Every structure is written in structure tokens, then in C-alpha cells.
Amino acid sequence: MKCRKCGEKASINMRQHRMALCKDHFLEWIPEQTERFIKKYGMFARDEKILVAVSGGKDSLALWDILTRLGYEADGLYLGLGIDGGIEYSAESQRLTEEFARARNLKLHVIDIEKEYGHSIPVFSEISFRGKDKPCSVCGLTKRHEMNRIARDLGYDVLATGHNLDDEAAVLFGNTLQWSADYLLRQGPVLESKEGLARKVKPLCRFYEREMTAYSIMRGIEYIYEECPFAEGATQIFYKETLNQLESARPGVKLTFYLRFLEAKQSGDLFIQKDEKPPQLHPCERCGQPTSAPNLCSFCRMLEKADAS
Numbered sequence: 001m002k003c004r005k006c007g008e009k010a011s012i013n014m015r016q017h018r019m020a021l022c023k024d025h026f027l028e029w030i031p032e033q034t035e036r037f038i039k040k041y042g043m044f045a046r047d048e049k050i051l052v053a054v055s056g057g058k059d060s061l062a063l064w065d066i067l068t069r070l071g072y073e074a075d076g077l078y079l080g081l082g083i084d085g086g087i088e089y090s091a092e093s094q095r096l097t098e099e100f101a102r103a104r105n106l107k108l109h110v111i112d113i114e115k116e117y118g119h120s121i122p123v124f125s126e127i128s129f130r131g132k133d134k135p136c137s138v139c140g141l142t143k144r145h146e147m148n149r150i151a152r153d154l155g156y157d158v159l160a161t162g163h164n165l166d167d168e169a170a171v172l173f174g175n176t177l178q179w180s181a182d183y184l185l186r187q188g189p190v191l192e193s194k195e196g197l198a199r200k201v202k203p204l205c206r207f208y209e210r211e212m213t214a215y216s217i218m219r220g221i222e223y224i225y226e227e228c229p230f231a232e233g234a235t236q237i238f239y240k241e242t243l244n245q246l247e248s249a250r251p252g253v254k255l256t257f258y259l260r261f262l263e264a265k266q267s268g269d270l271f272i273q274k275d276e277k278p279p280q281l282h283p284c285e286r287c288g289q290p291t292s293a294p295n296l297c298s299f300c301r302m303l304e305k306a307d308a309s
């Protein structure tokens with residue numbers, strides 16, 4: 001297999017694009033494409049301040065690397081969740097993220113949830129569900145709250161996450177199986193800002209996971225290989241495997257699934273927009289973030305419950 005651009009030996013073959021590239025050209029192609037997606041979907045402008053949510057995994061570190069290579073002003077945010085799971089997951093991912101930032105002289109904000117709020121994520125979850133459920137719902141709630149808080153308090157315009165095509169296609173697959181119209185209407189590369197919350201963007205949403213793995217390895221990025229110990233067995237992983245089976249029989253099917261969805265949504269043909277008014281939002285009495293609940297947002301209610309226990 002030869003590189004399409006220079007004819008040298010290819011390092012990666014992307015069947016969905018019918019294109020193989022050598023290492024050097026692949027490492028050029030990824031940022032070029034990212035820049036194209038940033039413009040196409042109107043993610044952010046050159047003068048906007050970007051906060052990248054970094055977890056120590058390949059996607060978020062690759063995203064940070066790409067944005068800084070493209071010359072954007074992008075700082076990192078790492079949330080210490082206090083997850084151990086026998087592999088010191090949080091400690092190791094924090095070490096790798098800090099190392100990444102130090103080596104490149106980048107600004108990284110680190111928020112330790114336990115120091116900030118008195119308990120780690122697994123403990124919050126234990127209190128909320130008495131150990132009956134995985135910590136993922138508490139974790140997701142906390143991550144969203146903290147990302148919004150830091151972006152607002154430190155004046156960032158945009159919050160960027162490292163979701164790749166495999167993540168987005170799996171979420172789309174799940175929402176389609178359920179015909180969850182509300183979620184489908186909200187899914188996309190950009191979630192516009194509202195009520196004082198920063199805009200949320202996913203610049204890697206058109207890259208396959210294997211492309212991000214290849215990019216990270218070729219760029220020499222050291223990232224945490226292990227998934228969070230709670231991710232195992234999640235429905236999303238099952239959907240990813242199912243889509244990978246489809247992909248090996250029909251190369252490109254994952255990308256087409258996602259892109260056709262975005263096109264259909266943009267054209268307005270596929271979905272009947274409901275006339276209902278969106279829920280009335282007002283600031284949470286404790287933290288000030290917008291909520292539809294009467295007094296406190298769900299995160300602050302969780303904190304109150306934990307304090308009272």
C-alpha cells in the first residue's frame with residue numbers, strides 16, 4: 001500500500017476514504033481536516049479562548065495537541081475523579097496529563113473533586129445509590145457541572161471535548177434504537193451556548209477511533225491505555241462493537257451513518273420540531289448554573305444529600 005500523496009510506503013490505510021497515507025502525510029492530514037471541520041461547523045474563531053477537557057486518554061490529548069499545532073489558544077482542564085479500580089486509574093491519567101502539559105509548556109487546570117467537594121466520585125455514588133449502581137451517572141453530572149463552572153469562572157468561550165466518530169456513532173445508534181427525539185435533536189458537533197454556559201464542540205467527531213490511536217502513537221503522545229474500570233460492559237461499548245462488525249463488512253458505514261444524520265437534521269426534513277416551549281431555566285440558588293429544577297440544580301442537590309448523610 002502506497003501513500004496517496006508521495007508514493008512512499010503507507011503507514012495507515014483508511015478504507016472509508018479509499019486512501020492510504022505515510023506517517024508524515026497522515027500527521028499533516030489530521031490537523032488539516034480538523035481545521036476544515038472547525039470551520040464547516042462554525043465551532044470557534046481564531047480569537048476565542050478554548051478550554052479542552054483532558055482525561056489522559058488518547059482522544060483528548062490528541063485534540064489538545066492538534067489545536068495547539070493549529071495555533072489556537074487552548075488550555076486544558078483535568079478533573080480528578082478519585083477512581084482507582086485496582087489500576088490507580090485517576091492517579092495515572094493525571095500524571096500523564098500533567099506530563100503532557102509540562103513537556104509542551106501548556107496551561108492545565110486541575111480540579112480534584114474530593115478536595116473541592118469532600119468526596120470522590122465513587123463515594124458520591126455510594127451515597128446517592130447505596131452502591132446499587134455504577135458511578136457513571138454521578139460522574140457525568142459532576143463532569144458537566146465542573147466543566148461549565150470552570151469555563152464560566154475563567155472566561156473561556158468554548159469547551160472542547162475529544163469525542164471521536166466511534167463515540168458519536170455509538171450514541172447515535174443508541175438514540176436511534178430508542179427513537180429518543182430529544183436527544184437526537186441535541187446531538188451534533190456543536191452545542192450552542194445558552195444562559196451563560198460556554199458553547200460545547202467536538203472537533204474530532206469525524207475521525208475514527210483507530211485514526212486517533214494512530215495519530216497519538218505517531219506523535220509520541222503517552223496516554224493511559226486502560227479504560228476507566230467502570231466503563232466495562234457499558235451499553236455504549238456493545239454498540240461500538242456492533243458498529244465495528246458492520247464496518248468491517250461495509251467500510252465507511254459508520255461515517256455515512258453519522259454524516260447522513262447531520263445532513264438530515266440540518267435540512268430539517270427528518271424531524272418534526274416540537275412546538276412545546278423549552279423548560280424555563282433559572283439560576284441554581286447555590287452555584288448559579290441554569291437549571292429547570294425549582295431551587296437547586298441536580299449537582300447541588302447531590303452535594304446536599306451527601307452533606308446530610
Ligand code: Q46
Pocket residue numbers: 135136137139140228229230231
Ligand atoms: S462516566 Fe463512568 Fe466514564 Fe466516569 S465512572 Fe468512568 S466510565 S469516567 S467516560
Ligand code: ZN
Pocket residue numbers: 003004005006007008021022023024025
Ligand atoms: Zn506520503
Ligand code: ZN
Pocket residue numbers: 284285286287288289296297298299300301
Ligand atoms: Zn447548583
